[in-house]
Amino acid sequence: MSENVYIIGTDMIRFGRYPEKSVPRLGADAALAALDDAGVGLRDMQALYCGNLLQAGAMVGQRVLQEIGQTGIPVVNTANACATGATALREGWTAIRAGLYDLVLVVGVEQMGKAGLLGGGGSKGISTEGLLGSGTMPAIFAEAGMEHARKYGTTFEQFAKVSVKNHHHSTRNPKSMYQKETPLEDVMGAEMISYPNTKLMCSVNVDGAAAAVLASESKARELGLGRAVKISASILTSDPYTARDLTMPDINTCTRLAAKQAYEMAGVGPNDLDLVELHDCFATAEILHYENLGLCADGEAGKLIDERQTYYDGRIPVNVSGGLLSKGHPLGATGVANVYEVATHLRGEAGERQVAGAKVGLTHVIGLGSACAIHILERVAV
Amino acid sequence: MPKPLPIVPYLKIPDEGDPYLEGHRCLDCRAVFLGERSVCANCSARDRLEAVRLSNHGELYVYSITHRSFPGVETPYVGAIVDLEGGGTVKGNLIHIDPDPEKIPLGLPVELTYQIAPRKDAEGNEYLMYYFQPRT
Ligand SMILES: [Zn+2]
Numbered sequence: 001m002s003e004n005v006y007i008i009g010t011d012m013i014r015f016g017r018y019p020e021k022s023v024p025r026l027g028a029d030a031a032l033a034a035l036d037d038a039g040v041g042l043r044d045m046q047a048l049y050c051g052n053l054l055q056a057g058a059m060v061g062q063r064v065l066q067e068i069g070q071t072g073i074p075v076v077n078t079a080n081a082c083a084t085g086a087t088a089l090r091e092g093w094t095a096i097r098a099g100l101y102d103l104v105l106v107v108g109v110e111q112m113g114k115a116g117l118l119g120g121g122g123s124k125g126i127s128t129e130g131l132l133g134s135g136t137m138p139a140i141f142a143e144a145g146m147e148h149a150r151k152y153g154t155t156f157e158q159f160a161k162v163s164v165k166n167h168h169h170s171t172r173n174p175k176s177m178y179q180k181e182t183p184l185e186d187v188m189g190a191e192m193i194s195y196p197n198t199k200l201m202c203s204v205n206v207d208g209a210a211a212a213v214l215a216s217e218s219k220a221r222e223l224g225l226g227r228a229v230k231i232s233a234s235i236l237t238s239d240p241y242t243a244r245d246l247t248m249p250d251i252n253t254c255t256r257l258a259a260k261q262a263y264e265m266a267g268v269g270p271n272d273l274d275l276v277e278l279h280d281c282f283a284t285a286e287i288l289h290y291e292n293l294g295l296c297a298d299g300e301a302g303k304l305i306d307e308r309q310t311y312y313d314g315r316i317p318v319n320v321s322g323g324l325l326s327k328g329h330p331l332g333a334t335g336v337a338n339v340y341e342v343a344t345h346l347r348g349e350a351g352e353r354q355v356a357g358a359k360v361g362l363t364h365v366i367g368l369g370s371a372c373a374i375h376i377l378e379r380v381a382v
Numbered sequence: 383m384p385k386p387l388p389i390v391p392y393l394k395i396p397d398e399g400d401p402y403l404e405g406h407r408c409l410d411c412r413a414v415f416l417g418e419r420s421v422c423a424n425c426s427a428r429d430r431l432e433a434v435r436l437s438n439h440g441e442l443y444v445y446s447i448t449h450r451s452f453p454g455v456e457t458p459y460v461g462a463i464v465d466l467e468g469g470g471t472v473k474g475n476l477i478h479i480d481p482d483p484e485k486i487p488l489g490l491p492v493e494l495t496y497q498i499a500p501r502k503d504a505e506g507n508e509y510l511m512y513y514f515q516p517r518t
Contacts, residue, residue: 126501126509127452128389133461133473134448142446143463150444150488194461195447195483241424244443244471246415248463 002097006220006228007377009038010340012210014175015328019113023055024063026209027109030333031068034211035105039223042069045213046101051078051088051108052332064107079332081367082281083236084108085210086335090373092214093234102219108336109209138194138202138282140368143248145196145284151299154287156196158302160187162283163201163325165311170322172312172353177206177328187283201283201325208330210337225380229343232266232360233376239369251285254372255292255364262362263294266376270294273316274358275345277338279366280323290318293364317355320345338363339375346379389499389511392417401496401510402438405470406431414469439517440466442490447481462514464492478515491517 011033018026027050035042042065050061056079065075080087085108092104129135148154164184170176182200190198220228237258242250263269270293278293280286290301295316296309304310310318321327321341324334342361344350363375388395394404407414408422409430416436421428443463451457462476474494479486492514499509 125387126389126499126503127455128511130448130451130455130457130459131475131499131501131511132389133463133475134446134451134459136448136451138450139446139448139461142448143444143461146444146446146488156483192447192449194449241413243413244463244465246423247471247473248444 009213015208027064028067030209030211038213049088051085083367083371084332086373108333110330110332141282142194166323166325170326176322203324203329206328208333233262262374278364386508386510403436437467438494440464
């Protein structure tokens with residue numbers, strides 16, 4: 001019988017731009033803060049799971065240990081597009097479930113530098129960009145949004161409202177890159193990147209790091225469950241075949257599959273959730289995931305944002321951290337940072353942005369190509 | 383004048399006759415894929431795929447209008463996802479239409495048109511590409 005897994009410590013650095021720091025240094029800053037939060041030391045850690053995308057070949061986890069203590073423990077480096085950090089967390093969870101370890105450290109870190117939000121360039125021959133449509137991320141997520149518009153009549157204005165909300169939320173989050181209101185006319189009137197996504201509807205390109213200490217149930221009890229948060233589901237999926245997905249990436253089916261499995265594993269449903277941090281890499285994406293995660297019925301996502309039900313004081317608060325749209329999206333750190341956010345609310349420590357009485361929360365990330373990771377976290381009843 | 387190269391491997395340029403897009407259809411589940419393959423991504427059947435000539439006619443499924451792209455790429459342009467008649471989904475620029483969401487109806491009947499690409503590679507080779515345009 002495998003043991004439950006708990007988060008006993010977690011923290012993140014404020015997302016921003018840190019050109020003077022190295023990737024391992026950023027990761028080390030988050031790791032030390034999470035260890036301090038847990039009240040344990042690096043020498044208590046039995047393994048490190050480290051998520052980083054842009055230096056995936058460069059042993060980032062080992063270099064984090066070179067900054068904070070080379071104890072000889074196993075290090076696993078993960079890369080899984082924008083699900084990189086959540087994949088590292090899940091690997092740590094898996095190892096504890098398997099009974100290998102009682103205490104592991106998870107780090108997600110990324111330095112975006114000048115990497116653009118547009119994504120990768122063309123292949124050999126001549127570039128097809130702008131000839132055979134667009135392979136840029138804003139365009140791919142524009143097309144995903146247009147599919148929702150085609151089915152349900154979702155409007156540019158409804159997509160834009162998501163960005164208004166997430167920027168509003170971020171004004172209460174001191175760890176967000178931006179803390180600035182963006183009224184609807186500013187969002188809709190911003191530079192059009194790829195219709196229907198304007199510049200203010202694209203995630204913010206930032207450096208960042210987040211970390212968590214995971215413990216087996218017996219170890220968590222030994223250390224004291226006071227501020228511990230239970231991981232009641234950890235799910236990872238890839239994209240099942242759908243008719244268009246090799247031409248037009250499908251972020252819906254893998255999310256629906258993961259959500260179904262996560263709710264089953266945790267024994268909860270979407271109505272039990274007190275808050276959700278989901279993958280708003282573009283404003284269009286958040287609308288799709290309202291339905292993919294079952295926060296509303298199919299076709300009602302536009303209404304959900306119109307009625308402000310996903311605001312921090314609404315029926316189901318979504319991205320109270322400010323989300324990728326305002327807090328920022330440092331690829332490999334994102335999945336761990338949204339676990340930090342939900343855990344902080346469940347502990348009742350989210351300050352001004354605290355979702356009152358939060359007991360159960362869900363985190364979701366998508367790596368295009370595709371990987372979907374969902375974690376459901378629960379406050380421990382003491 | 384040397385024959386142009388195809389911009390993507392699934393664009394076929396026969397010695398005789400018109401260029402076309404090639405797909406592969408699974409004999410077991412009927413899924414249609416762009417380009418060559420020997421195993422089906424849908425049902426995992428092996429060696430059950432046959433080459434098919436894809437239709438030049440289709441319907442606009444969804445689109446984006448890109449205003450900002452990589453340096454040197456002329457904007458704006460309409461990137462279209464098109465479902466071809468008889469199977470296959472293809473992405474490409476939709477031309478001869480205003481890049482204005484008010485003027486691009488979803489479901490628009492479109493057709494493929496083949497042209498020499500406005501870019502050459504480092505060796506100066508020409509490439510044949512395709513666009514979509516509203517069907518008349
Ligand atoms: Zn098949």
